[in-house]
Amino acid sequence: MIRRLFAALGPEHDSALRRLLGLFAAAALLQGAAFVLLVPVLGEVLGNEPERAWPWVIALAVLWIGYAAVNYPAALAGYKTGTNLSRDLHHRIGDKVAQLPLAWFSADRVGGIGHLAAQRVVDIMSVPAHLLRPLVDTCVTPLVVVLAMFVFDWRLAVSMAVAAVAAAVTFRMAGRGMQAADRHADAVHADAAGRIVEFARAQPVLRAFGRTVEGHTALDDALTAQHTAGRRMLRAGMPGIVGLGFIAQASFIVLLALGTYLALDGSLGTAELIALLVLAARFVEPIMFIAELGGAVRVAQNAVDEINALLDTETLPESEVTRQPDGADIELDEVRFGYDGTAVLDGLSMRVPERRMTALVGPSGAGKTTVIKLIARFFDPDAGSVRVGGVDVRRLPDPTSLISAVFQDVYLFDGTILDNVRVGRPDATDEEVYAAARTARVDDIADRLPGGWDAPVGEGGSRLSGGERQRISIARALLKDTPIVLFDEATAALDAENEHALQQAMAALSRDRTVLVIAHRLHTLREADHIVVLDGGRAVEEGVHDELLARDGRYAHYWRERSRAHGWRLTSV
Structure with missing residues (x-):
């Protein structure tokens, strides 16, 4: 997990994390050494000459003073590193999201980003602030105790080493189930979060159709699944807690029995036995503690993996060699593009003349909005090229500096x-x-x-x-x-007066800018300098209004249908 944490946080945090690990390791080493000194201290105190314990007591005091001197800055560094990581992770997630192509943002991923930026960042922040210290203590302190035990009695040391290996194997096996349960719970939580937002936004529709009760079904199912996932996590975590607790208690009982046997056999003194059992208790304590932290460790590990997966997502490639466009005309050449394997544009070729207003016409699903987004380079085509001023948009220094877009769905x-x-x-x-x-x-x-x-x-x-x-x-x-302005059904929600004002603004823009507008209104079509008709992912007709009407093709049929619909009126019966 430590390696994955370094990868998620980036090289700028390497020094801070290494310093933090060093402080925690030093504190754990001093703590383990202090525990080891309890053996000679107790051995002398319980022996025939208690005054001989003073040098050991002084050494123990020095170790504890050193431990306190390291422990305090280590604790402060842990909390400081945790808050810094939280801030920087939010920035890194935000920067990455801003670079991802729009095709990546499916409904489930949008809900997942919210959960990632909120809960998962907190899970990672807890690693340096709360989890890293006990993890280091659990590894370093028992190791020091086991190595020191070899100095005092190799038989008890071997018993401790076997217990440590058994605890590590149990922790690893139990962690796999906990990790899988947490991944499932994370997906369920993301879905529930999306359902809550959906339910809140859908209130006008649900109430308009009297679905105030039935409308809760999807949300109820998501919340029920969330509750079930939480119970599954508890069930997955219990074997690890129980197993490690059993190993810790069994290890101490075995050490007690073995030490008693050695004392009765005469190969180990009573004072040494008591001191070594105190040391064994200090060995068992971290194992008990890690049993309680095991679930949190696996959750944090999953959080690191998920953030790494997001940060490793491929973004739109940036060309090392860029060119400035020669003009503001737009050309699509044999462009193919689709969503989730479904083709939308199938070899589309069309041209948008410079400093003219071009209207894009076609039935729903013909790919009109997709054309707008490809020109703005919200994503790249699967095949073919989109050129602005004769330059592929993938080789432009900054397409956003050339293009303004007005979409049908507006967010303020x-x-x-x-x-x-x-x-x-x-x-x-x-x-x-x-x-x-x-x-x-x-x-x-x-x-x-x-x-x-x-x-x-x-x-x-x-x-x-x-x-x-x-x-x-x-x-x-x-x-x-900008020299290029893209309108995606910009007049769809305007009344007649403001639509007229917008038409005037678009006409003024087209005198010195390249304007591409997805058009449904008759006025827009009449004012357009150039019209492109899309159908089936291809441009089936191009030309000016009068010319296309004279052809009596797709555009003429569309014009007649729109003209008849324009005259519809609601009348009382």
């Missing part, structure tokens, strides 16, 4: 309206932030809410409507001021 941070707009460019001036916000009609939201621009939006933007969240997201993209 729990802060003010102004804070959420400023996310687009944190170093922007207030005037630039206000200008971008007004272009996206965010000023209407600020005028409506108490507090104006400083009004809190709530967690995830819960105080705002879907259209208002969308407008703030658009303002972020405008503030970022």
Whole structure:
């Protein structure tokens, strides 16, 4: 576990952990030596000349003073190292998550990250703060006692060595079951955490459909599984506790019986026997203690393994040789991509002209949003290439500096309206932030809410409507001021007035920027300079609006269907 802990924490913590191990080992060595000195001290005190014990007593006092001098800084270093590790692990997990491709973030993994960052980091923090010290004591102190016992009586020393080997084998065997049970419990806890969040977020839907009772079923099942997993962990840990406890007690009884036999046989004095039995008791005590800590050790070991697994996850590769793009046109060449083995794009080739507005059209599941995410390099294609300005996005120095994206699902941070707009460019001036916000009609939201621009939006933007969240997201993209802007159904949640304002903003952007918009609205299609029709993961048609209508193909059929739907009205019967 120690090696895996070093790997999880990185080389920057090597010196601190080695120093901590050194302090703990020194303290355990001094403690073991002090226990050994109890034998000559008791031997002299119980002998014919008790005054001869004073040199041993002084030596014992010196050892205990040295132990105290090492033990205090070791304890402080353990807690300090634990808190430092907790902080740095959170940073390392956060940095890693920010580098992972979006395809990695499945529902079960998102819940697992929360459990990893919360519970598992605490489990690892407890290693230097609480577990490492008794682990070192359990290894070093009995070793010192056994080696010293060979000096006094080899027969009792051999008995202790056999007991130590039996305890180590029992601890290892019991630990395997505990480790497997903890891994199962960890998966169950992550699922339960996800279910709790899902249940809270789904309250509007559940209540709207009267599922206030039935809606608990999935959560109840997850909590029941969590309870069962906890009981399984207890059952898995009990054999180790009982087994080690039995070995410890049996070892002491065997040592007592053997020592008594040797004393009655005359080969061991009574005073020496009492002293050696005290030493045997100090040998047995760490074994009893490690039995109680065994479960915590295995849990911490699993936590280290899980964090190492996350940190070892492959991220998007960074090219050692980068190139600056020549322009802001976008081209996809024979791109293939899928999710979990299901193909979405199947040899897609298309071009987005520079400084023009291109509309992406197609049925649900055609891969429109996937195209947007591939261009922004949220993940890489399985085959083919995505080029910006003639350069593969994998060889761009920083694709995010060239591209702004507005997605259909908008997340706002729990802060003010102004804070959420400023996310687009944190170093922007207030005037630039206000200008971008007004272009996206965010000023209407600020005028409506108490507090104006400083009004809190709530967690995830819960105080705002879907259209208002969308407008703030658009303002972020405008503030970022990049040569390429990607809109993923940006007008889906806007009313007619604000949709018109957004259309004007998009038209203004397209005069000096490359704009790609996933379009469903008729106005957007009319205003587009270029239209690409997707179907079956391929571009089946490209051209301008009038030209595509004249072809009477997929686009013409789509236009007619949307035109008929545009005229639908609800009437009373």
